Amino acid sequence: MKIGLYFGSFNPIHVGHLIIANYVAYNTDLDKVWLVVSPQNPLKPSSSLLNEHHRFHLTELAVKGEQRLRASNIEFTLPRPSFTIDTLTYLAEKFPTQEFTVIMGSDSFQNITRWKNYEQLIKHYPIYVYKRPGHEITDTHGAKVEVLEAPLLDISATTIRRWIQEGKSIRYLVPDNVAAYIMENNYYK
Template sequence: MKKIGLLGGTFDPPHNGHLIIANEVLTQCQLNEIWFIPAYVPPHKQKMNVTKLEHRVNMVKLAIESHPSFRLSTIEIERKGPSYTYDTIKSLKVKYPDVLFYFIIGTDMVQDLPNWKKIDELIKMTTFIGVDRPGFSFKSKYAHVIETVEAPLIDISSTFLRQRFQNKQSTRYYLPDNVRQYIKENHLYESTRSSPNY
């Protein structure tokens, strides 16, 4: 039976932290593929400004294009509305009944699991894989159902990178060069000041 890991997120922008986590889970858990799932509307970011879908999808495509086991899934974009994991997993299990799905989360998400939509049903539908993130722990009443993976603690966030772009600070080595070039060409994350020096 095929084993696929799911890595959801806003990916605004995708960065090397995402790619390292995905690759560690792929190899340590012996999965066949990792699917990157850009959120249509992240439930926890409904009131925040998020970069247009077209750009976020294009950036993910560029970020993963060189890895033979990484794929893009637009299931949440096609469904529209708030991107709840329960709805995503339910749809995927109907569409791919012969696939085992593993949902990848960071320790920052573990503590919030009790607030997830239909979490008690969700943990029966998929296996959660937890990856360490600096400053967080796996303390949760759902910790016992989470498989843990050790990965290099790369403390990069999309928020951090957006600020670096806006402040015209170097982003080299934080994200793939082709994604950096795309951001430059499409003037993403620019402030109202003069053109950024990437």
Template sequence: MEKKGKIRTGIFGGSFNPPHIGHLAIANYICEFEKLDEVWFMVSPHNPFKNESELMSDELRLKLMQLAIDEYPKFKVSDIEFYLPRPSYSINTLQKLKESYPDRLFTLIIGADNWQVFNKWKDADKIIDSFEIFVYPRGGYEIDELNLPKNVKITNSPIIEISSTFIRESFIEGKDLRFFLPEKVYTELKKHGINKTLFY
């Protein structure tokens, strides 16, 4: 895999429904400690493993992600998957990025939970052969590091057990979780009205 002179760019995909401090902390750690130049948050319009009706609108989730990263220069937001065939598959996204940005070396960032089912991903072997993969730890998901493919690395990023599902359900129950979200994200959600209608 050619690395010399390329801009090392991590791809952190997800529905970000909504984006929270866990997403940002993990990406921040990987960017700073795994020597990536940037991390791009790839907002997905529809995950093949999720019901599309669970998602807030594409436009709102994209806006929330842009608000979340604020002015941290190493974070970017991408909406490229909005313009690719649906459902969104990582292999299609990564190949499109590689074609569109030949000056960059792309690294896929996923959680240990996703790594355990990675063999179910579309063209999983092709992803492993063509791209570096960073796996961040998740509680309850053990990985045998001795038998990992050469392009796959387990990061030492902290385990942060916060989920977007927990945040949505807690807000619907009337809980105030403002410190689980970047301030600008919380403010924008309040503007739209944090309730079941917004999230579903």
């Protein structure tokens, strides 16, 4: 089975993430896409992060009932901060019969040479890159890259968090069940 790993803080998960995950699940050779909730991104500040178990639960709610998408908390048990190559190494040992592919935006791919052991990552794992405006892929760094034209929405989790703090509606930006759970639990207030 071929599994795509879509890493993110998902703080919170929103329809932009879900459109990309769903597009990749149904428009590539992947059987499933795992949305891997990262407890801590080494390249992002962690101060504004909602607790990872809450973010994972929101991600689970968002993909509920979708056969090809799955929320994953695999990084919660690994050392922090989470490095993609360490997670891939762990998954390859835990699931030796699965083939893993990394899914990322062209903005992240532009920074791949800053990632821990990126040479090992690009040598052993294919990367599906969805284009983000203003971030052209001019150099593949020798990686097995498949460039995808996924539909993009200009939605950011930062904006969603700000709107929640300002008491504005986030309906249509996140799935209804996610919005309801965020409001019930006073997340991001």
